[in-house]
Amino acid sequence: MGAFTRRQDIDRRRRRRGKIQQLKAKIAKAKDGKDIAKLVEKIKKISPQYPIQK
Numbered sequence: 824m825g826a827f828t829r830r831q832d833i834d835r836r837r838r839r840r841g842k843i844q845q846l847k848a849k850i851a852k853a854k855d856g857k858d859i860a861k862l863v864e865k866i867k868k869i870s871p872q873y874p875i876q877k
Contacts, residue, residue, distance in 0.1 A: 839869055 843866055850862045863875050 842869055843873060 846862050846866050850859055853859045853862060866873055866875060
């Protein structure tokens with residue numbers, strides 16, 4: 824039973840990492856500070872401890 828839970832944790836972490844990478848790519852393309860703020864807010868919602876460089 825522990826292996827199933829472990830698998831779920833790994834999958835969840837991979838999805839989260841992929842989503843953050845997508846949002847970081849959008850931040851790199853964004854030109855408006857307002858758009859960047861929205862994307863940073865989304866990243867913080869997904870992973871509150873994720874370091875965001877300004």
